[in-house]
Amino acid sequence: MRKLLAGGVAMLIAGGAWAASVQEVGERYMKLVLAVGRHDASYVDAYYGPAQLQEQVAKEKLSLAAIRAEAEAALHSLPALPAPAGAGIDADEQLRITFLGKQLQSMLMRIDMLGGKKFSFDEETATMYNAVAPRHERGYYLELQDRIGKLLGGEGPLAERVKAFRARVEIPKDKLRPVMEAAIGACRERTEKYIPLPAKESFVLEFVQNQPWSGYNWYKGNAHSLIQINTEFPIYIDRAVDLGCHEGYPGHHVYNALLEQTLVKGKNWQEFSVYPLYSPMSLVAEGSANYGILMAFTPAERLAFERDVLYPLAGLDPSLAEKYAGLTQLFGKLAYADNDAARSYLDGKATRAQTVEWLVNVLLYPPEKAEQRIRFYDANRGYVINYTVGADMVGDYVKRHATASDPEAARVQRWAAFRQLLSSPRLADSLRQ
Known part of the structure; x- marks a missing residue:
């Protein structure tokens, strides 16, 4: 019984750490989106989060290279899927991980495009929007x-x-x-x-x-x-x-x-x-x-x-x-x-x-x-x-x-x-x- 209880507690701790890691990446992602918006006026379509985060981003004035490095680090910080069995992580939380990963990948491409890198139409949409349109003559x-x-x-x-x-x-x-x-x-x-x-x-x-x-x-x-x-x-x-x-x-x-x-x-x-x-x-x-x-x-x-x-x-x-x-x-x-x-x-x-x-x-x-x-x-x-x-x-x-x-x-x-x-x-x- 003690072993089962200890194992359950350990799993809860692992699940809690997993969720905390996702939350931390989410907060970094918010800042990075606003930072890209300083270089691309059309990038931020909506923001209704804390005003102090906008002020922080304006003060830091991160370069595109610095934003890219931080975005890559955030992407690599995401916990691996699937979540640990029995960790108490629900389906939406796992969708959240996928969401943050795809959003960060598209951010990296947008930064590259702002830096002058060229992509074909289909290459762009595959990463930027996770889809490719069919072709018709x-x-x-x-x-x-x-x-x-x-x-x-x-x-x-x-x-x-x-x-x-x-x-x-x-x-x-x-x-x-x-x-x-x-x-x-x-x-x-x-x-x-x-x-x-x-x-x-x-x-x-x-x-x-x-x-x-x-x-x-x-x-x-x-x-x-x-x-x-x-x-x-x-x-x-x-x-x-x-x-x-x-x-x-x-x-x-x-x-x-x-x-x-x-x-x-x-x-x-x-x-x-x-x-x-x-x-x-x-x-x-x-x-x-x-x-x-x-x-x-x-x-x-x-x-x-x-x-x-x-x-x-x-x-x-x-x-x-x-x-x-x-x-x-x-x-x-x-x-x-x-x-x-x-x-x-x-x-x-x-x-x-x-x-x-x-x-x-x-x-x-x-x-x-x-x-x-x-x-x-x-x-x-x-x-x-x-x-x-x-x-x-x-x-x-x-x-x-x-x-x-x-x-x-x-x-x-x-x-x-x-x-x-x-x-x-x-x-x-x-x-x-």
């Missing part, structure tokens, strides 16, 4: 374009016909706020039905211009976000639900709020109070935000909401809703053309002019919007795969957990899996399992 998208052309009807270049139809569903500038607020409100109502939101969660909605993105969520901590919508280019009626779900509910706002509630406050895992944009975390963040649109609305529910609520609110013709919904679903299937354009452009296999042509004639972007997209490639490089590969991986993960034959029961199971994902340290590898 132009011919892959022709069948989708034929279907879009048949649905649209008419004559002339397909891109021009798409542009002309979209002009009929553009939200007037003076209607943007009420339409966006109605869309975000519906996204929130549908999310709250399945995910209890933190008390006093909130957001502020702003309209901006001259950005390389169409919408952005700036998470501020304490379940509060600033959501910005770029009005530089026309905003079409489908973007109201897209942006409302993606930036708000159950997208970025909910993801960050649940991480804060569950991990930062619930488990004291302070490393989740900092979010490095160029890291594997973004594949889950963008993937869940994009797939969250399908979580909130089935295609039929979305069509009814847009036709009966948003079209009248925007002063648009509701009779266009069904046709445009069909078009947007086909446009969604073209999404991987964005990855193919970015890869060719960033790997130097396509010029800027050739990339604009691809975006206009394959992805069916307006020419001026294509130029904005290239600015996004220049600024964010391989980040683009997170919207497509990320959404598919999140969708596959959620669907695997929906085993009920009853549709509503399966929906409840999907939401439960989605909520668990948003509240845990899961990255791409754990989504594949």
Whole structure:
């Protein structure tokens, strides 16, 4: 009996030391993310941890070489997986180890890139986001374009016909706020039905211009976000639900709020109070935000909401809703053309002019919007795969957990899996399992 007791105590001590080691690496990781942010203004997407840590980082002024050395040391300090048998380490704690390891590996690559080292598109995404996008040639998208052309009807270049139809569903500038607020409100109502939101969660909605993105969520901590919508280019009626779900509910706002509630406050895992944009975390963040649109609305529910609520609110013709919904679903299937354009452009296999042509004639972007997209490639490089590969991986993960034959029961199971994902340290590898 004494031997068993002694062995149990020893195991508890080992488990406690193991957990303390992880906590220490998490604290070092926080500081290093902020330190990289001093060299890369876009790197720190959100931080709501202690202000004194920011002050310490500003005072230390670590060089990239010093940050790299500390990041390597932190990576090597992580306890090996799997955890010791019987150590009392739960599955989330082991996911935490994997999370910190992948995040630190991506940090090392980002530091190398800031120092001038070059990587191919696929090399970058494999380490930075823990995933590689599939490749498609132009011919892959022709069948989708034929279907879009048949649905649209008419004559002339397909891109021009798409542009002309979209002009009929553009939200007037003076209607943007009420339409966006109605869309975000519906996204929130549908999310709250399945995910209890933190008390006093909130957001502020702003309209901006001259950005390389169409919408952005700036998470501020304490379940509060600033959501910005770029009005530089026309905003079409489908973007109201897209942006409302993606930036708000159950997208970025909910993801960050649940991480804060569950991990930062619930488990004291302070490393989740900092979010490095160029890291594997973004594949889950963008993937869940994009797939969250399908979580909130089935295609039929979305069509009814847009036709009966948003079209009248925007002063648009509701009779266009069904046709445009069909078009947007086909446009969604073209999404991987964005990855193919970015890869060719960033790997130097396509010029800027050739990339604009691809975006206009394959992805069916307006020419001026294509130029904005290239600015996004220049600024964010391989980040683009997170919207497509990320959404598919999140969708596959959620669907695997929906085993009920009853549709509503399966929906409840999907939401439960989605909520668990948003509240845990899961990255791409754990989504594949």
